[in-house]
């Protein structure tokens with residue numbers, strides 16, 4: 001349904017040109033969830049904003065970048081070459097592709113109640129009458145865990161608490177019945193119980209609606225709950241990808257292994273967590289060779305710092321970009 005190939009994004013800044021996303025390729029199959037995971041600054045948000053052409057004016061896609069999307073009605077759209085003001089993009093943003101962000105205020109209009117905005121979306125996209133739209137909106141608010149939904153439905157977003165607004169935003173995005181939902185850390189601000197409920201709900205609705213999803217997070221624990229496929233990003237590059245089950249069971253890249261160690265579990269509560277040591281460099285100070293070599297516990301001097309590794313398949317469903325797993329290329333070098 002969505003295929004991204006060789007996506008590179010540069011920004012012209014006062015300090016010169018930076019390229020925080022380099023040669024990223026991924027694929028979201030119909031009705032499935034792709035999780036994109038990585039630390040802050042790895043380029044997750046910038047990559048997904050490019051899908052809706054929502055990048056600011058100082059951003060440029062490289063000429064090789066390709067973003068292809070198949071609409072509900074079977075039209076193939078080359079999003080990378082659409083004009084930002086085109087009718088096709090307007091249609092995609094208006095319902096076909098939904099987006100939810102960490103910051104919910106931006107999703108709501110201050111002059112209509114939450115319920116009104118949901119009902120508007122439901123009527124427009126599902127072709128039902130006012131009464132039925134209200135019933136669906138109410139059900140949706142209940143399902144995202146909003147207590148006293150019959151009262152809250154007539155409130156304005158500014159009358160809600162932060163956590164409640166977050167849940168209302170998810171309900172609003174789902175009201176339009178999008179074919180693809182891009183969710184950028186939508187549950188980060190919620191407490192763990194509500195987070196689990198909301199993830200469960202999104203999974204359920206995804207199955208009911210046959211919706212595809214891109215779920216961005218810095219938390220592999222969340223990926224385990226929601227994603228069928230996972231792409232692990234580091235400094236603008238996908239370093240490992242594959243079926244979530246396989247990648248989490250047997251991570252190949254030292255960065256993925258580090259992220260996995262950073263998930264608290266009941267067994268490690270007494271121990272210190274082992275997050276990946278050091279900080280992610282800025283895109284303007286991208287290390288040579290493998291971008292992760294400066295923090296990698298297994299880096300091979302003279303190899304990992306020289307040339308970027310190529311992507312190699314490690315199973316039918318997964319691939320990794322790491323010199324440790326590319327003996328052939330190491331021998332040839």
Ligand SMILES: Nc1ncnc2c1ncn2[C@@H]1O[C@H](COP(=O)(O)OP(=O)(O)OP(=O)(O)O)[C@@H](O)[C@H]1O
Nearest residue numbers: 011013020039040041042043044045046047056283
């Ligand atoms: N408008 C901009 N101008 C210049 N550089 C930008 C701009 N927006 C993003 N960047 C660069 O892109 C890099 C990646 O940002 P991005 O927001 O995609 O990371 P992220 O992985 O989504 O992080 P987070 O989890 O904090 O949202 C940033 O480090 C920044 O250098």
